[in-house]
Amino acid sequence: MTTQVAFLFPGQGSQNVGMGADVFAASTAARHVFNTFDETLGFSLSNLCFQGPEETLRSTINAQPAIVAVSLAYLAAFQEALSPQNSSWSTPLIPSYTAGHSVGECTALVAAGAIDVPGVAYLVRERGRLMHEEEERCPGGMAAIIGMDAEALQEICQEVSQQHHNDTGNTEQHPGFGQVVLANYNAPGQIVISGEQHALEAACALARDRGAKRAIPLSVSGAFHSPVMQPAAAKLAASIAATQIQTAAHPIISNISALPMTDASDIRQELAQQIAESVQWIRTIEYLAAQGVNTFFEIGPGQALAGMIKRIVKGATIINIGSVADIDKAVVKVQDLGLLA
Structure with missing residues (x-):
């Protein structure tokens, strides 16, 4: 296992119309991710990502599953590019840790093997729906x-x-x-x-x-990660209880505590409370750096996390994967750094 790599995933606000269209066209693995989301949710989330309209995509109930789907599509395509015949969420490049900013934590759970794609599609759509309800109420x-x-x-x-x-x-x-x-x-x-x-x-x-x-x-x-979302957190717990979650293969860094978690019960508790609690991103990156992580992959739309990491950890290697061109560059970088050795 590589001991210095973390996979990081962005949160709401990183969405943009057109995101993921290039990787859908280029990668079988990415198409499978989008198709699974579409089938699970019962509508074409992929078309909403690719074509908008922007106002509809920006709505919390849509933006959250869209960002998770696009991030997972790029991760799947990246691993596929590294090993077309033998790839999964965490192979051939095996992360030491995964983490995500806000809803990106749901993406990190898939990358860590704690939840499957249909499960996260259902859960993140429900998360967005409940948070949208509180936006309307307060x-x-x-x-x-x-x-x-x-x-x-x-x-x-x-x-x-x-x-x-x-x-x-x-x-x-x-x-x-x-x-x-x-x-x-x-x-x-x-x-x-x-x-x-x-x-x-x-x-x-x-x-x-x-x-x-x-x-x-x-x-x-809406007022995410604040008391405005506390009623949604209580309701979300029921949906989490109905979702299959297993012990993670790789530790996920908690948004709430900035400490690693793998146990399914800890993950369930985290997911329920996270939407109303503060995101401890500075402490998350500091923890990863203290464990020897010096190569961070930001996987998904936008580059907001890269800017944050640069201000927290000096000299870290940050690799963005948010386009097909980025995947090509990342494959070369992985080879140059000897991360698969």
Whole structure:
């Protein structure tokens, strides 16, 4: 087994119309992934990925399964390119660890052998549906705060949340009403906050007043990884219980704890709570680096994770796989680095 490789998978916001069309045309293994998603979900998710419309693709209920499908298609095609006759999610290039950012963690579970494609297609569609329900019940959003440390930003979120709670009394309300929290610890100097819309706007304004360089709204339609999603987390647990999950062949780094997990019961608990808890991405990458990982494969649409990794670990090798051309380059890089030796 290679001891220095991690497979990483992106989350919501990385979607774009046209994603995956090139690998669908080029790879038998990729086509199988898309066809399995289409059959499991009962509609052509692949056509939505390839042709849009963008507004429909961006909706949480569609974006989440679409990103997972495209990421898995590129992984399958990459392994197929390395060994056309003998490939799987984790061969011939065997990862030491897998991890994913938010919904990307579901992709990581497949790559680690904990869940199969029909299972993840069903689960991630249900995850998106339940999260979409909470978007409707308690509108909110997320924003990246640039140039402010976590402690100062935490104070702002607590101050705003307490103020909104006092203003409304928060009785008989949605548990996320008036709440804003630190949601994604993405990289030093870049933390994402998430919450109910009015509280989010107030926190962004206060962060700017107190020295943040920028407060950038994210291209998502709800307050993910915040108390707004707590009712969805409780409902999702029932769907997770009905999904076949097994002990992982390779450890997945938890979004919540930034520690490895392989046990099926731990994975079930993680999946249920993850949508309402903070994503500890800085700690995830730091943990991987501390274990000797120095080659990171970002597999799926976009290159957001690569930018984060560069700010967390200096000198790491980062290989993006988000197009057929990327796969060709990655195969050469794997050979050059001797990762299959």
